[in-house]
Amino acid sequence: MALAHVASSTSRSNLLRPISAFISPNLRRQLSTDDTRTLTIETSVPFTSHNCESPSRSVETTPSELLSFFRDMATMRRMEIAADSLYKAKLIRGFCHLYDGQEAVAVGMEAAITKKDSIITAYRDHCTFLGRGGTLLEVFSELMGRIDGCSKGKGGSMHFYKKNSGFYGGHGIVGAQVPLGCGLAFAQKYKKDGTVTFALYGDGAANQGQLFEALNISALWDLPAILVCENNHYGMGTAEWRAAKSPSYYKRGDYVPGLKVDGMDALAVKQACKFAKEHALENGPIILEMDTYRYHGHSMSDPGSTYRTRDEISGVRQERDPIERIRKLILSHDLATEKELKDTEKEVRKLVDDAIAQAKESPMPEPHELFTNVYAKGYGVEAFGADRKEVRAVLP
């Protein structure tokens, strides 16, 4: 019964629908009495700070939040693994950068902010997009270049956007998203929105000069910009200590305060982002370094094992996996049984499979789509195809 309910809502699947819509009847009974109970849970490690106070290690959460963390991260994990298969089946082309292992950052951040805040990231953006309210159908359609994709098939893996819920992409040039994110924060301050921007970048991008240029201006102008270094310890195939003289990324802002966070602990991420938002609105920019890990290589063309040992990868999976961490918390607090969590994972798997099936039915863009959206306002100018005597279009 519950599964049928889930299947019919696939086409409108939205990670942020109330958890009660998807949970099996057993779980719902249990929650109805304990729904509003607050739990206080300690983060895995204390926060380390630079030029500021650390937030408390004790994080307030609710059973509902923990269950949604589990479900959301399981969805993200399943989505990325499915994308791996689709890429190997050659249904996804070009570049595909997977986020499995890093889910806690996307999910913890969403728990601390609203859709009026903005997020911008680089090309490892599928899960961040999902967290911002994107659907599985939009993800898989875009990856396969279909018109139901979030960028109508014209962007691809690295160019997901959802402006109406504060997600500004989706950028292929390493580091470029950080000044852009500071620009979003500039606009938020200019418009007196009372909102903030999270600009995500990796340990590879952390050495880019434009970051320091943007950080300098953000600090001078007190912009509500939060720079989040998703430190998965490898910039493409290069380990952090080979690329950065100082891999203490949370300290690299110098005059800008920073916080080092266990990025595999969704609750720690939530606490840090909440702290950072309050800080940024009052005092300007702050840096968060999320200590995280990606199980896949840099992209689908990288096995990820020539510069890391298999022991290291399996070690992280055993000791620090973000989904397992939440599973243990849920079980130890009796918020659900092991079977119920496994059922959730089965439902998620079916949701993902259904979305892929639906995405495969989505049509390819028509040829004329080559020439749409070149400009917002084209003045009726002519644009040309490869053979301009054969193919011409008028830009509206």
Added chain:
Amino acid sequence: MRGILRQRVGSYMTVHEALNSALDEEMSADPNVFLMGEEYLCSNLHFLYQISIGLLKKYGPGRVFDTPITEAGFTGIGIGAAYHGLKPIVEFMTFNFSMQAIDHIINSAAKMNHMSAGQISVPIVFRGPNGAIAGAGAQHSHCFAAWYASCPGLKVLAPYSSEDARGLLKAAIRDPDPVVFLENTFLYEESFPVSEEVLGSNFFLPIGKAKIEREGKDVTITAFSRMVGYALKAAEILEKEGISAEVINLRSIRPLDRATINASVRKTSRLVTVEDGFPQHGVGSEICTSVIEESFSSLDAPVERITGADVPVPYNEDLERKSLPQVEDIVRAARRTCNCLA
């Protein structure tokens, strides 16, 4: 609502005033328009062109932002602000420095509307002086018209007169797409007649339309920015030799007004393109090709292009003069087209 400076005599206006008044009017009309650039707070340095003079005082530091000398950073910030719906006008002290930010202009601005399938448009203007500056040397004298105009998603404008400066800048600011607005230091203090219509606060010129500055019937000469003045002088000399030259002021490098150019060449049957940028893959190359493609049977002579020399611009005055087009170069090329046996 007219410019801050009141140095107009009768109905004349310098390009400097024209640009300043356009910025003022558009800032007044739309609170989302703001300025960003270097050295806005110190107005007494001799090398500054001060196109934004008076605007910081009038609108305050909440609308006019003084940046550090970090083009990549502040250009990215400007584009991010445009993503969020503001309308930035980013000034490059000269377009030579835009190269530090060119990744943002091309990859973060020009391509965004297409990549996002229309979700994120970028209503930003990048403006500043372009091309040769007397005695400034190679790194400060580069013309970027051809590079920027080759990129789909950008609009590239190059005013000549004060009417152009006002009309095109106002159009650029109101335009929802990224616009590269190429000014010229030699033109800032030149004075041009302006009509009442041009002075109106809602005056703007259409993007993508060239202007026929001087009608003629024997040869079409296309030019933009400072070279329009040179082409007009060349036309006067040619007149005395019995050659009637039609001078087209491109105004818009992208979109290029191929229709006006081709219609003119079909009338005159001869073409000379003029630009002061480098020759290879230049603006003239595109115009010549367009004419060959669209109006081949009308041509009575091979197409000609007059450009900057194929060398970095040198410092010495004589060498510098030899590295840039002069009026006699344009005259000579036009004569060549007319001496051709059909």
